[in-house]
Amino acid sequence: MIASTVIALGVSALGVNAPGPLAIFGLAPGATVLIGVLAFACWLGWRLGGGANTKIPVGIPIFVAAAGNDPRFAKLVSRYLMSACFWLLLGSAFGLLVAFKLVDPELLTDSSALTFGRVRPAHTMIVLFGWAGLALVGMGLYVVAKSAWLPMHQPLQRWELGAGNLALALWNAGVAGGVLLLLSGHVNAGREYRMFVWPAMVPIAIAVLLLAVLVYRLLARRQVKGVYISGWFILSALVWIAVVVVMGYQPRWTSGVADRVIDGYYIHNAVGMFFTPLAVGLTYYVLPKLLNKPIYSYALGVLGFFTHIVFYTVIGTHHYVHTAIPQWLETTSVVFSVAMIVPVWASTGNFLLTMKGERLAIAHSYSLPFIVVGVIAYGVASLQGSAESLPWVQETLHLTHYTVGHAHFAMYAFVSFLAWGAIYGLLPRLTGREPPVALVGVHFWLALAGILIYVLSMCIGGEQQGAAWVQGKSFMESVRLMSPYLVWRAVGGVLMFASHICFAVALWRMRPGAFSMAFGHQGASGLGQGEA
Amino acid sequence: MAFNIHQSHKMILLLPAGMYLLLVILCAVVPAEIERQREAQAPPAPEHPLVEKGRAVFRQLNCGACHTQQVRGDEHLALEIDGRRIVPVLAADRRFASEATGSAHYDHEDPAMMGTQRTGPDLTGVGARLPGTAWHHWHLHDPRAVSPDSVMPAYRFLYVDELPADAKDYEEVGRIDGLTGGPKLYATPKAVALVEYLLSMQGVKR
Numbered sequence: 129m130i131a132s133t134v135i136a137l138g139v140s141a142l143g144v145n146a147p148g149p150l151a152i153f154g155l156a157p158g159a160t161v162l163i164g165v166l167a168f169a170c171w172l173g174w175r176l177g178g179g180a181n182t183k184i185p186v187g188i189p190i191f192v193a194a195a196g197n198d199p200r201f202a203k204l205v206s207r208y209l210m211s212a213c214f215w216l217l218l219g220s221a222f223g224l225l226v227a228f229k230l231v232d233p234e235l236l237t238d239s240s241a242l243t244f245g246r247v248r249p250a251h252t253m254i255v256l257f258g259w260a261g262l263a264l265v266g267m268g269l270y271v272v273a274k275s276a277w278l279p280m281h282q283p284l285q286r287w288e289l290g291a292g293n294l295a296l297a298l299w300n301a302g303v304a305g306g307v308l309l310l311l312s313g314h315v316n317a318g319r320e321y322r323m324f325v326w327p328a329m330v331p332i333a334i335a336v337l338l339l340a341v342l343v344y345r346l347l348a349r350r351q352v353k354g355v356y357i358s359g360w361f362i363l364s365a366l367v368w369i370a371v372v373v374v375m376g377y378q379p380r381w382t383s384g385v386a387d388r389v390i391d392g393y394y395i396h397n398a399v400g401m402f403f404t405p406l407a408v409g410l411t412y413y414v415l416p417k418l419l420n421k422p423i424y425s426y427a428l429g430v431l432g433f434f435t436h437i438v439f440y441t442v443i444g445t446h447h448y449v450h451t452a453i454p455q456w457l458e459t460t461s462v463v464f465s466v467a468m469i470v471p472v473w474a475s476t477g478n479f480l481l482t483m484k485g486e487r488l489a490i491a492h493s494y495s496l497p498f499i500v501v502g503v504i505a506y507g508v509a510s511l512q513g514s515a516e517s518l519p520w521v522q523e524t525l526h527l528t529h530y531t532v533g534h535a536h537f538a539m540y541a542f543v544s545f546l547a548w549g550a551i552y553g554l555l556p557r558l559t560g561r562e563p564p565v566a567l568v569g570v571h572f573w574l575a576l577a578g579i580l581i582y583v584l585s586m587c588i589g590g591e592q593q594g595a596a597w598v599q600g601k602s603f604m605e606s607v608r609l610m611s612p613y614l615v616w617r618a619v620g621g622v623l624m625f626a627s628h629i630c631f632a633v634a635l636w637r638m639r640p641g642a643f644s645m646a647f648g649h650q651g652a653s654g655l656g657q658g659e660a
Numbered sequence: 661m662a663f664n665i666h667q668s669h670k671m672i673l674l675l676p677a678g679m680y681l682l683l684v685i686l687c688a689v690v691p692a693e694i695e696r697q698r699e700a701q702a703p704p705a706p707e708h709p710l711v712e713k714g715r716a717v718f719r720q721l722n723c724g725a726c727h728t729q730q731v732r733g734d735e736h737l738a739l740e741i742d743g744r745r746i747v748p749v750l751a752a753d754r755r756f757a758s759e760a761t762g763s764a765h766y767d768h769e770d771p772a773m774m775g776t777q778r779t780g781p782d783l784t785g786v787g788a789r790l791p792g793t794a795w796h797h798w799h800l801h802d803p804r805a806v807s808p809d810s811v812m813p814a815y816r817f818l819y820v821d822e823l824p825a826d827a828k829d830y831e832e833v834g835r836i837d838g839l840t841g842g843p844k845l846y847a848t849p850k851a852v853a854l855v856e857y858l859l860s861m862q863g864v865k866r
Contacts, residue, residue, distance in 0.1 A: 230779070230811050233803070237814045244813045245722030317719035318771040347669040354666045363669075364676040371680060375688060383770035385763045386695035393688035395776075401680070437676055441683040447776055450732035450750060452763040457691050523750050527728060527778035597752035603781045608809050 194560030197280045201273070202558050202640040204284070204292050208266025209551060211300050213628075213635050215258025220625045222251035227618040231611075241311040249315065249323035250307050256321060256403070257332060258303040260539065262296070263547045264406035265339060268362040270558055271413045271550075272343050275358050276350035283346070291342050295335040302332035319391055321398045322376045333373045340366035357429040361409025364433075368401035385452050389445070392453070392461070396444035403539065405436065407546040408475050408506070411499060414550045415482055418496055419489055424481035432474035439467045446517035449526070458519075465517035468510060476507035494568040498549030501576060505541035509534065524598055529610065529617075530590025537583045540624070545575070548631065555638045563634035571630035578623030581616055589613025695763070702767040714857025717850045718773070721815070728775030728782045731864055733760020756782045757864045765865040780812055785863040796855040797833040797847050818851035 194202075226248050229235050236242045269292065273283035284292065306328030314325045322329070343363045347355055376394040381387060416423045423429065445453055445461035480503060483490065490496040512534055516525055525531070548571070556562045589610050596606040665671045718724070733747035740746075747760040761784060766772035790796065798805055801819050803812040821843055823830055829849035847855070 229813065233811045233813050238817060240721065240817050243721055243815070245725045248725045249722060313720040315720055315722050317722050318724045318773045318775070320776060323722075344669065344673055347672070350669070355669050355672050359669075360672050360676070363673060364680075367673065367677045368680055371677075371684060375684065381692040381696055383768055384695060384699040384766045384772055386692040386699065387770065387772045388766065388774050389692040389695060390688060391771075391774075393684070397684075433676075434679075437679050438683070441680060442687045444687070448730075448774065450734065450760070451730050451774060452761055452766065454691055454694070455735045457687070460687070523732075523752060526732075527776065529779075531777065594752065597755075600751070600754070603755065604807065604809055607780075607811060611809075611811075614811075 190556045190562050191560035193557050197558055197560070198282050198284070199640055200289055201280075201283050204289060204296075205266050205270050205555070205558060206638075206640050207293070208262050208269070208296055209555065209635055210639075211296060212259050212261075212263035212266060212547075213632050215254050215262065215303060216628050217632060219251055219254030219259055220621070220628050222247050222254060224618070224621050224625055226251055227614070227621045230614045231618050240313065246311050246313075246315065249320075250310050252321060253310070253323055254303060254307060255539070256398075257299075260403050260543050260547065262299060263551065264403065264410065264543070265366075267410055267547065267550045267554060268343070268365075268406055269339075269346075270554060271358050271410055272346050272362055275356040275413055276346050277352045278346060278349060279351075284342075288342055288345065291338050295338040295342070298331040298335040298338075302328050302330070302335070305331075319376070320395050322373075322394060326377050329373060329377055333370065336366055336370050336373070340370065356413070357423075357426065357433065358409045358413040360433055361405040361412065364437075365402050365405040365409065368405070369398070372397045372401055385454075388448055388451070388453055389457065392444040392447045394444065395447055397441065399539070400436075400440040400443070403543045404440070407502070407543045408432070410550045411475075411479060411503065411546050414495075414546075414553050415479055415499055415503075418493060418499070418553045419482065419486050421482070421486075424478050424484075428474045428478045432471045432478070435467075435474065436471040439464045439471060443468065443517065446522075449517070449519050449522050462517050462519060466514050468514055472507060472510040476503055476510075479503040480507075493553075494563075494565050494572075495549050495553035497572055498545045498552060502542055502544075502546035502549055505537060505545060509538040509542050512537065524594035525590060526594075528590035528594040528597075529586045529613070530594065533583045533586030533590055536579065536586070540575075541579045541583070548575075551635070551638075555635075559638055559640040561638050561641050563637045567630050567634050567637075571627045571634060574623050574627035574630065578620045578625075578627060580620070581623065582620030585613040585616035585620065589617075698763070699767050702764060705768045708860065710853050710856045711860045713849075714853035714855070714860075717854045718857055719771075721854075724773045724775050726777060726779035726812070728778045729761070729765075729784050729861070730774045731757040731759070731761045731782065731784050753782070757785055759864045761864050780810075783858070783861055785861060787859040787861045788863050791859065793855055793859065794834060796858055797845075797851065800851060800854070801833070801845065815851070818848050818854070820846050820848060822846075 225236070225242070226244065229244050229247070233244075240246070273280070302324070306324030309325055309328055310323060316323050316325050340363065343359075343366060347359050347363060372394060375390060376398070378390075381390045412423060412429055442464040443461050445457045446465050449458045449462065451458075479499075483500065483503075486496075490500060515521055516530070516534060552563065552568055589612075592613075593606045593610050596609060597603075665675065731753045732750045733753075734750060735747060738745055738747045747762070749757060749760050753760075765784075766774065795806060797819075799807065799812075800815045802814055802816070803810040804814075819833070820830075823846055827846075829852060831847045831852045833845045833847050835843065835845050
C-alpha cells in the first residue's frame with residue numbers, strides 16, 4: 129500500500145509537468161493499471177515469500193547455521209554491504225533526478241552543481257563503483273572464504289581484517305570525494321565510467337589492490353585441493369579492474385583518436401572485466417549452495433571463464449563503430465562482441481540447467497527468485513548487446529536512449545539482481561539473522577516491475593528515436609516522440625527506488641546481532657551462555 | 661605429478677592476468693600508440709585562448725553527456741574524388757554534415773569529445789549551422805524560449821541581470837522577450853567563452 133501510494137504520487141508529480149506526453153499514453157488508465165499490478169505483486173510477494181518453508185533447505189535454524197562464525201568477519205562483510213546500500217540509495221536518487229530532469233528540464237537548474245551534465249555521471253559512478261562494486265566485493269570475500277573451506281570461526285587473520293576494513297574506508301573515501309569533486313566542476317569529461325578526476329580514483333585503486341592481495345591469500349590458505357571457479361572469477365576481476373583503472377587514467381594516450389581507442393576499451397572493460405565476472409563468480413557459489421546440489425557442469429564454467437577473457441577484452445571499440453577509429457579495430461570488436469555468446473551462454477546455460485527441476489525450491493525461497501531473474505537477464509541482455517554491436521543495427525540504435533535501456537538491463541536486472549540474490553541467500557548464514565520475508569518479496573516485485581518498465585520504455589523509445597533520424601525527420605521531432613517514454617522511464621525509476629528502500633530495511637534486519645554473535649563467538653561449546 | 665591449474669592458486673592468478681595483459685596490448689595499447697604517432701605528425705592546432713576557455717566550460721558542465729561531436733560514415737563506401745578520400749555519411753547523420761568526421765577532427769583534442777549519447781543534436785557544425793551569438797546566449801539562458809520542445813537544462817547561472825562592481829569580460833545580451841526596454845541581461849565570461857567555442861565548431865575536418 130505504501131509502495132502504491134509512492135507510485136501514485138510519483139506518477140501524478142510527473143503528470144503536472146508533462147501534460148503532452150501523458151495524453152498519448154493516458155495517465156489515468158496507465159496509473160490505475162500500474163497500481164493494480166503493484167498491489168497484485170505485493171500480495172503475490174507476500175504469498176510466495178511467507179509460509180513455513182522459507183528456511184534454508186537443510187532445515188537447521190539460521191542462527192544455528194551461523195553459530196561459530198567470526199563476528200569480526202561478519203561485521204566486515206556487513207559493513208561492505210551497508211556502504212553499498214548507502215551508495216545505492218544515493219545513486220538511485222541521483223538517477224531519479226536525472227530521469228525527472230528529462231521530463232521537466234527546468235527542474236533544479238539554478239546551480240551548476242545539479243545541472244544534468246554533472247548529476248548523470250554522479251549517478252553512474254555511484255551506482256557502479258559505490259553500489260555494485262562494494263556489494264559484489266563484500267559478498268566475494270565471504271564466498272572466497274567459504275569456497276576455500278577456511279574455518280569460519282576465524283577465516284581472516286587479524287591484519288587481513290584490518291586490510292579489509294582499510295580497503296573499504298579507502299573505497300568509500302574515493303567515491304565520496306569523487307562525487308563532491310564532480311558536482312563542484314572537476315569532471316573527467318568525455319570519459320564515461322571514469323568521470324571522477326584521478327585523485328579520487330587513487331584510493332579506489334589502492335583498495336582494489338589490497339583486496340586482490342587479501343583474496344589471493346585466502347585462496348592460498350584453502351583447506352581443499354582445488355580452487356573453486358568462484359575464486360577464479362573473483363580474484364581475476366580484482367586483478368583485471370586494477371589494469372583497467374591504470375589504463376583509464378594513464379597520461380600517455382589522452383588526446384585525439386588514441387584517447388577514443390582507450391575510451392572504448394575502458395568503457396566495456398570496466399563493466400565486463402569487473403562487475404560481470406564478480407556477479408557470475410558469486411552465482412557459481414550461491415546457486416548450487418541454495419539448491420543444495422552441485423553445479424550442472426564445472427567444465428562449462430571453466431570454458432566460460434577463459435572465453436570471457438579472450439572475447440570480452442577486445443569488444444570495447446563497438447562503442448565507436450562508424451567513427452574515425454581504425455576500421456580493423458572496429459571490425460574486430462564487432463566480431464568478438466558476437467562471439468560473447470559463447471562465455472555468456474556457457475554460464476547462463478549452466479545456471480539454467482542447474483535450476484532445472486527445482487521450481488518448488490525456487491518458489492519457496494526469497495533469494496532464488498532474484499537469481500532466476502539475474503541469470504535470465506544475463507543471457508538476454510548479453511544477446512541484446514551482441515545484436516546492438518552489429519554495424520547495421522548501430523545505424524539506427526547507437527547514440528539513442530536504446531543504449532541507456534540496455535545498460536540498465538545489464539547493470540540492474542543482471543548484476544544487481546544477482547548481488548541481491550547472493551546477499552539474501554548468504555548473509556543470513558553469516559550473521560544468523562534473516563530479513564522479513566514479506567519485505568524481500570516487495571523488494572523483488574517492485575524492482576522487477578520497475579526495471580521492466582524502464583527497459584521496455586527506453587528500448588522502444590530509443591528505437592523510434594533512431595528510426596526518426598534514419599527517416600530524416602527533424603531532430604526536434606525525435607525529441608518530441610521520446611517524451612512519453614521518458615515519463616515511463618521515470619515511473620520505472622520510482623518503483624526501483626522504492627524497492628531500494630525495502631532492501632535497506634531488509635539489510636538492516638540482517639545485520640550481525642548481539643545475540644547470534646555472542647552465541648557464535650563461543651562456537652558450539654558456547655551453547656546456552658546467552659548474551660553474557 | 662602432472663600440472664593441474666585447478667589446484668594452483670598461483671596459476672589462477674598469473675594465467676588470466678597474463679592473457680588479459682596480452683590482449684590489452686593488442687586491442688588498446690598498440691592502436692592507441694599508432695594513433696598517437698600519427699597525431700604527432702599532424703600540424704599543431706591554432707591557438708585561440710577564448711575558444712580553449714569555452715572548451716573548458718563545456719567540459720566542466722559536461723555538455724558531452726548529451727551532445728556528440730561525431731558524424732558517422734561508412735568506411736566500406738569510401739570514394740576517391742580528385743585525390744581526396746570521401747567517406748559517405750550514415751542516413752541518420754546526414755542532417756549534420758555531408759562528410760564523416762575523420763581522425764584529423766580530433767587531433768590534439770584532450771579529451772576528444774566524440775560522445776556516446778545524442779539526447780541533443782550533434783555539435784560538429786553547430787557554429788556554421790547557427791552562426792548568431794545572440795541565438796546561442798538566448799538558447800543557453802532559456803532553451804525553451806527559442807526551441808519550445810527542447811529538453812536541455814537552462815544555464816541561467818551563466819548569466820546575470822546586473823553587472824557586478826568589478827565586471828570584466830562580461831557581455832551585454834539583448835533579452836529575447838525584451839527587445840525594447842525591459843531588464844538587461846549580461847553573459848558572464850564563462851558564457852561568452854562557451855558561445856565562442858560553440859561558434860568555433862565550423863564543420864567536419866578530415
